[in-house]
Amino acid sequence: MDAAGMIIGGGGRRRLTRVRTLGRGASGAVVSLFAAGDDELLAVKSAAGPAGAAQLRREAGILASLCSPHVLPCFGFGAVAGGEYGLLLEFAPGGSLADEVARNGGRLEEDDVRAYAADVASGLAYLHGVGMVHGDVKGRNVVIGANGRAKLADFGCARRADSAGPIGGTPAFMAPEVARGEEQGPAADVWALGCTVIEMATGRAPWSGVDDVVAAVRLIGFTDAVPEPPEWLSPEANDFLDKCLRRRAGERWTAAQLLEHPFLALAGCRAVAAEETKPKWVSPKSTLDAAFWESDADDEDDDMPESWAERIMALAVPCSAVPDWESDDGWIDVMSSQSELPIAAAETPAEQTRSEVSESPVASPALETTSYASAWDERSEAVMDADVDDDDDELVHNVRTVDTFVDEQLRQDIYLDFTTSDPIVLHVDVSDERKVKLLPP
Structure with a gap:
């Protein structure tokens, strides 16, 4: 198990320990975390760099405007240790x-x-x-x-x-x-x-x-x-x-x-x-299975497709053949109950009929914040410099990341593809819009 990192919480700084990686992507990762003192299991979708942060901020802004029992809620987002951004979502123990x-x-x-x-x-x-x-x-x-x-x-x-x-x-x-x-x-x-x-x-x-x-x-x-x-x-x-x-x-x-x-x-x-x-799904925090907490199954050296040509073929195979990112049954992004959340979140209204949703998220006051005033310019320059032949994965997500909420000395570089089943669509951030490019055969 990795050492603990720190994140701002509602009652001050909270110590969070990384348990395992739940999902991976070229633009970030989803990790499960244990909140010391609360016996609470959390999970955070994170991304590093201006482009990754901007994408999560946009997604958080959309989720902050929604409130429905049929939509996975977002409890908060913001900068965390190391300058990365995290998106905090409800824990869904049934998986996908x-x-x-x-x-x-x-x-x-x-x-x-x-x-x-x-x-x-x-x-x-x-x-x-x-x-x-x-x-x-x-x-x-x-x-x-x-x-x-x-x-x-x-x-x-x-x-x-x-x-x-x-x-x-x-x-x-x-x-x-x-x-x-x-x-x-x-x-x-x-x-x-x-x-x-x-x-x-x-x-x-x-x-x-x-x-x-x-x-x-x-x-x-x-x-x-x-x-x-x-x-x-x-x-x-x-x-x-x-x-x-x-x-x-x-x-x-x-x-x-x-x-x-x-x-x-x-x-x-x-x-x-x-x-x-029907038996209810039980959160691992309720069982505290020692075998789970001490698992070394997070092998970072998975056999991942090396080229976009291999990745686009993932669309033509059974869904059971799509990588499950080593997660155990019942694990998916994210969080426990809203009332016990240790990280303050942007308030969301009750079920609403809002016809217009702001693209700009409401920042969480309890999270450390980082200025990305020049994020759009940096993203544009990075995309213009991207070369699909030399590094097509950078063109897909335009950011590489490291594990979140881990002590700086213990950070490990991860190179992931969060959307392996969606390889043909390249999400390229230019200015403040999200571009899509279709790769040729």
Whole structure:
């Protein structure tokens, strides 16, 4: 176990000890931390450098404006030891929806597909109601809370529905209009929901039979093809998918309409029964398993794809083959209860109907802050200097990071890809906008 670092908390400086790495990316990492004195297990999504900090600040700003039981909440963000930025999120012990599929042998039963689809549709209906688009709905970006309910997570591609900015996401889950680069509105999230239902039912991302990813993007954007559901799904499930996967965006049902679809009609009743019968996920802080705390499973020398060509092929393999970043079952980004949070956060209102969300996050007064006044200029210069042939990973995320909340002398360089399943979309920060570039085959 690594030595402890310090971070500002609500009651003064708190000592946090790194336990293990939960997720990794070229722009940062998600680490689990133990708060001494509180027996509290936390996790923080972190990034270093102006570009990484700016991306997390943007995501925090979006999350600070949202409040829904179907959206993973953000409790705070800010500069931490070493000048890195951390994003503090609720702890979701069930892991991601993709993890749940893998745990169940590569597919979920229809009742489970229905229940999780209802949760995701509820989250999307809320987001669209406040004028937001998630932009990257898929199994990896849906987490399962302690009560077994699904929540939308990872808002790195989120945007205002009326925004004219660049679009992005995961190609296998892109709607036709997104693949063509035309628009990315609420209807694109509905298409991605349909793709996620297929992922839950098959254990594979849509279009996984297409070996060439660029060919898949062309197939999605410029043909009449739609993802094929498995034969065993009920007529109600197939009709639900038909409403989600219509190629014309204007013909798709809205998320709110889908909540009234017969396929989801039983989800509410099942959820009530599940609350009474389904065992709850137990946070490791409740068991304090010594084997977990002393685990040396954090081997930093994973076999990672060396080139972008290898990484884009991740889209064409089963989701169970996507790297799980060595995390144990039940581990995902993030945090415990809001009432016990040791780090003060930006206040979020109750469920709201705000139609306009500021791109600028509300800073947490209890966190150390660092000025990034020249961040935009630095990002622009870094992107202009990037060379996709020499260092395509820098072009993807434009930042390298080190582990967060670890004593300076014990810091270890990490080189990671947080979005291995999204390799074809390059998020390039230029000025204050997020650019997307499609790599050639």
